[in-house]
Amino acid sequence: MKKWKFTLGIDVSKNTLDIHCSEVREHICIPNGSEGFKLFIKWCKTHQIKLKESLVVMEYTGGYEYKFIQFCESKSIPYSRIPGLAIKRSMGITRGKNDRVDAARIAQYGEEKHKTIQVSKPWNKAIMYLKELLGVRKRIVREKASYMGSLKERKHMFPDLKQDSLCKIYETKIKQNEKLIEQLDQELLAFVESHPEIKTNYELLISIRGIGMVNALMTIGYTENFECFPNARSYAVYVGVVPFDYSSGTSIRGRKKVSPIANKELKQELTQAARSAVQWDPELREYALKKMNNKCYNVVLNNVKFKLILRMFAVVKKQSKYVDNYQKAA
Structure with a gap:
């Protein structure tokens, strides 16, 4: 397994990236966007960090890391996304927490586990869009089930209700969700047809x-x-x-x-x-x-x-x- 010359740990948040390099023991906090990425390049040059010989290690965050992933792929920078639980359990007993410390811990994890960490494959945009469609569908299905449960409970508690406004609202929301689910199913099938x-x-x-x-x-x-x-x-x-x-x-x-x-x-x-x-x-x-x-x-x-x-x-x-x-x- 390749031994990287530099290991960069990145703690990702919605607006900022905290970056720590184990080898030079330096830290930088940059905006999570194109302006921040320019600062990151300058910071690496200042500390003589060769990105082609570096491994960037970051946690899965569910989306906030995608801008930086696209940047890494455009610059051919090797990166690996690691489940947060794996990093947390590898640290043993720890005290205190902040973004700077988290970045250092992620970098430490990458340095210690370089023999087993695999470089992530290029981001597959089609797969990501598929997972987003499925996620939206799941939320709507759950919402529909919630309204159906509420409607059932209300009819059970008040069986004599004939014209109840709450029941009508529940029924309307259920029908709306059914239409949305049907629409998403058609979108999913169309997606499949467009990707051989x-x-x-x-x-x-x-x-x-x-x-x-x-x-x-x-x-x-x-x-x-x-x-x-x-x-x-x-x-x-x-x-x-x-x-x-x-x-x-x-x-x-x-x-x-x-x-x-x-x-x-x-x-x-x-x-x-x-x-x-x-x-x-x-x-x-x-x-x-x-x-x-x-x-x-x-x-x-x-x-x-x-x-x-x-x-x-x-x-x-x-x-x-x-x-x-x-x-x-x-």
Whole structure:
């Protein structure tokens, strides 16, 4: 693994970037924009920091780092985005917190982990837009569910209401959200049609029983069209469906359990897919019924999620649709 000459840790916020270089022990705070990037270039020249021989390490922030990522790509500066939890846990016991200290800690993490840190691939704008569409759709679906719950509760508490203004408001909002969801679904399908490389994998994924449009597109989005996870198991760990041992010495002998550190949103959507698969896929239904003889429903459902992930990665790897060859034993 390449040993970088300089390691730059960047604490990203909406308006500013705090940058720390471990090797020269210098810090600068710049605006998060083109003017700030010019100051950053001057600062690097002043301290003889060669950016082509440097690794920039920053946290995922959900969007605030994208301006700086575009700048790095335009200047061919290597960078890596790291989950904040990974950096936090690597620091051990720490006291105090501010942007300057955080930048130094991120730089320290990059310096210590240079053998394992991988340089991030160029930002895929199509994938980012897909994830934004899915995010908006998810929020509207949740809002619709909230209004439906409120409407149901009000009708339960006041069954004699005939013309209630609140009920009408709830019903109006539900209809509006249904139209928006339909509009976003059309936008998502149009997006798939306009990107052949995504369309190919999308059609492969929906050939699997239980995997619908949302699960297929979310998998494509979060795997960056199956380029950022080496295999199905690593993605299953990220989603949170792989159990790990819980034991130590002779005193702790806990059962295996999944880690709470996972992408809960993906796991939730995959739960719906697993329930559908158990209902409509004969092989998975028989598998689930056998497992439920000695396991609880949630554990069995987790096993089905893992099988669905294996199938998704398999069809993409083989570039062929899923073929159901299941034959029930006599």
